[in-house]
Amino acid sequence: MQLVKRPIRQVAYYTDDLVAAARRHSATFGSGPFFTGEAPCRGLYRGEPVEFTGRMCLGQWGEVMVEFIGDTGVPTVLNELPLEGRRERPHHVALIVDDLDAEIARLEAVGYPAAMIASINANPDFRYAFMDSVKELGYFIEVYPGMPSLLQTYEKVRQASIGWDGRDPLRELSR
Numbered sequence: 001m002q003l004v005k006r007p008i009r010q011v012a013y014y015t016d017d018l019v020a021a022a023r024r025h026s027a028t029f030g031s032g033p034f035f036t037g038e039a040p041c042r043g044l045y046r047g048e049p050v051e052f053t054g055r056m057c058l059g060q061w062g063e064v065m066v067e068f069i070g071d072t073g074v075p076t077v078l079n080e081l082p083l084e085g086r087r088e089r090p091h092h093v094a095l096i097v098d099d100l101d102a103e104i105a106r107l108e109a110v111g112y113p114a115a116m117i118a119s120i121n122a123n124p125d126f127r128y129a130f131m132d133s134v135k136e137l138g139y140f141i142e143v144y145p146g147m148p149s150l151l152q153t154y155e156k157v158r159q160a161s162i163g164w165d166g167r168d169p170l171r172e173l174s175r
Contacts, residue, residue: 009154010094012067012142014081018057019170021068021088026059026169031066033160034059037173043118043127045076050116052076058153058173060161065154067094077116077130077140092130092140096150100127103143107131112141123149 015021022034035058042051052072059066069091071079083089097103104114112131119127128144144150153173160171 006095006097008064008093009096010065010067010142011061011090012069012092012094013088014079014083014091015068015070015088016083017087018055018068018070022057022059022170024087025061025066025068026166029061030166031061031161032059032166032169033164033171034068034169035157035160035171035173040121041118042121043116045116045118050074050076050118052078054078056173057170058157060157065094065157077132080115081134081139090139092142094142094144096146097143098145100129100143100145104129104131107133107141107143111136115140123147126150 013021018036022032026032026034037056039054039056041054044050052074054072055070057068068088069078081089081091104117108114112133115130115132117127117129119125126144126147126149128142131141131143133139133141
């Protein structure tokens with residue numbers, strides 16, 4: 001069997017204040033700039049249909065993207081892990097994979113069941129999954145295929161960080 005390396009492409013934190021979390025992270029670690037956005041989504045959460053709007057703040061932190069996510073207003077994997085008195089808490093790491101269904105099956109076979117499989121309403125072909133590794137790792141594993149729209153977002157965030165001087169730390173993802 002050939003070993004397939006799956007590097008972490010993103011580290012994500014759940015927070016009750018996306019903007020404050022991004023500003024703190026930028027001031028502490030020099031990450032950024034951060035791009036804020038929302039994405040209406042639908043899928044299955046623990047076997048039940050769900051529709052929600054994912055809120056995010058994306059920035060570059062060295063070689064990896066950092067994401068802050070917030071409450072969706074409805075039960076989803078995105079707000080399943082409580083803050084427990086913290087301002088933010090680790091939520092997931094993300095992997096870009098060649099074959100989403102094969103990776104879901106592989107992770108389920110090693111004991112990480114799919115907690116949520118969803119798609120973005122604006123691009124229903126873009127499916128992603130959150131695998132439940134919380135009991136063992138303390139966070140979820142998000143997997144998604146390297147679709148052009150996703151890779152463009154990663155590149156936009158990375159390019160903005162090159163030579164960034166710390167000014168204008170919060171931007172809209174759409175611009």
